[in-house]
Structures are given as structure tokens and as C-alpha cells.
Amino acid sequence: MSPQELAALAKRVATELGFDACGVTDASAVPHADALTWWLGSAYHGEMRYMASQAETRREPQNVWPRARSLVVVLDNYYIETDSTPAGYRVARYAQGKDYHAVIRGRLDQLGLVIAQAAGQGAWRSYVDAGPMPERELAQRAGLGWIAKNTMLIRPDLGSYTFIGCVLTDLELERDAPFEADRCGSCTRCLEACPTGAFPEPRVLDATRCISYLTIEARSDVPEALRPLIGDHLFGCDVCQEVCPWNVKFAAETLEPHYRPQGPWPSLGEILALDDRAFDRRFGDTALERARRSGLRRNALVVLENAGR
């Protein structure tokens, strides 16, 4: 099969597998890798030490797998219209269903397999948020959207409530043109709406102030000055996406049943009382597992404190 035919096949199969968009790029170094170096130099990564230790690898997909020639990049819409969390706290939409890593990885491997079978040769590797891949920049380069002022990858007809997945292959596939336009224009809604003022400038996020970092990635206590600003966010934050006009207009309910909310939510008091086994039973197959029981308890205490309880 020719590179054109393989790229067309990849896009058709991606749609059949339920992905919402698919593009192809090459495996060379990403052009804005210096933005990562500067970000790390500003210590905006906080306790996410893996961001510093993997920085060199993250510049270029071939550092991850030297055989890589092409990347098939996909978007998976996880938007849910109705927030299922009870009064008293909020959980980011991406975490209300099953753990997305599990939902996406198998489909990415199927995509890699179909491409290799059609070519009669070839190997592949799949990634979704679990390796040193500059995923947003690769998606932009594969023509899937622009990197917006809130640092999210936005696709015009879909918005930004999407996961990004990549299949690296050692085959040649026809590349898409990068998405060059900046559709944010003069809008600054996300920058103004951020509860903790986490954007020192457009397209730069100081993760150490971001609620998503403070409630998911950070292992230490939330700094005292930031605690009241966390409000009722128990896990993650969607504010800079909720206010975005592209989401207001284009975000549509996901068709993937695994991204729909999983069962009833415990109250904050019940969260504080969970032991390890109970935590695993309720959250073991969701993204909340990342915060661990200790992190979720810490967050619940902050939310209760903010509610004056």
C-alpha cells in the first residue's frame, strides 16, 4: 500500500474504532520544545519530577522509539453534558467515567495492528498520556487543532474536551498539514476565569497554581494561600474549558459509554472514611486512582474547610 493509502486507511479505521478525529505527522523533533525547557526553568512543573527527567526524550518521538517514522494522532471526545457529582464537590469531567488510559490503549493497538497488516509489515507503539510524548504539539502538527491560550488543544468542530492518543509506526504514511491558525483571537475568557490565576501569560500554565495539579499530581499539602481558591474542586478542574466559547458552542455528549459517570458518588464524609480496599473498589478503575486515597482525603478536607465545615 502507498503512504497515501495507508493514511486513508488509518483515518477510516480510527473512525470505526470510535475516535473523533485522526491526523498523521512525522516523528521529528517538535518545533516548540524550547517552551518546555523554559517552563521547567521557571519551575512551573512543581513536584512533577518526571517532566524534568523526561525533558530531552519529550522533544522528539524518535527518542522514545528510534524506529518511528510516522505518528497517527487521534482525539477521543469525553464530554458529558450533565455533571454527575453531588452537591458539595466537583470532579473534572474527564475523571467521571472509567480510566481513559484503559479505554483508549486497546483501540490504539488495534489501529496499529490494522495498519501493519494492511502494509504486510511494520511495528508500532501506542501512547496516551503515559509516556514522554509532546501530545498537544503532535496533535497540532497532525492538523487536529490549535494550541489555545488555556494551553488546551482545541479542534474547531469538537472543542477541547478530548483525550489525545498516538500510534507510532515504522511505516511511511502521508502527513497532514499542521493546523496553523490561532482561533482564540482577542478572547481572554479562560485567563480571567481561572480561580487561582494560574496563567502568567497566554499559553503558559504555572502548574503549581493549577487546581488540577494541586488536587491530582501534587503529593504535598495544598499551600495555605491557595486553599480557599480551590473552592469545591475535589479532583481536577474544568473552569478554563467551561468558559471557552468553542466548548460552549461545539462540545457534544460523548458516544463512548465508558466515559459516562460510574455509579453513585460518596459524600465527602464517606470519602474521609474510605479504607484502602473501599477506595480501590470505588475508584481503582477511574482516573481518581492517580491521587491515591491520601490525596483524595487531603482534597476532601480542603473542600470541607472551604464550605465552612
Ligand code: B12
Ligand atoms: C503535565 C500535564 C498536566 C499538568 C500541566 C499542564 C500544562 N498545561 O502543561 C497539569 C497537572 C496541570 C495538567 C492539567 C490538565 N490536563 Co494534562 N497533561 C500533562 C501532560 C502529561 C504533559 C503536558 C506538558 O508537556 N506540559 C508542559 C508544557 C510546557 O507543555 P504545553 O503547555 O503542552 O506546551 C507545549 C506545546 O503546547 C507547545 N507550545 C507552547 N506554546 C506554543 C505556541 C504555539 C503557537 C504552538 C504551535 C505550540 C506551542 O510547546 C510545548 C512543548 O511541546 C500531557 C500528556 C502529554 N504526554 O503530553 C497531559 C494533557 C496535556 N492533559 C490533558 C488534560 C485533559 C488535562 C486537564 C483538562 C485535566 C483536568 N480537567 O483537570 C487539565 C487542563 C489544565 C490546562 N489548562 O492545561 C490532555 C489534554 C488534551 C487536550 N485536548 O489538550 C493531555 C494531552 C493528556 C491526554 N493524552 O489527553 N496536565
Ligand code: SF4
Ligand atoms: S484547570 Fe482550573 S486551575 Fe487549572 S488553569 Fe484551568 S481554570 Fe485554572
Ligand code: SF4
Ligand atoms: S476561552 Fe478564549 S482565549 Fe481561552 S482558549 Fe477559549 S477561545 Fe482561546
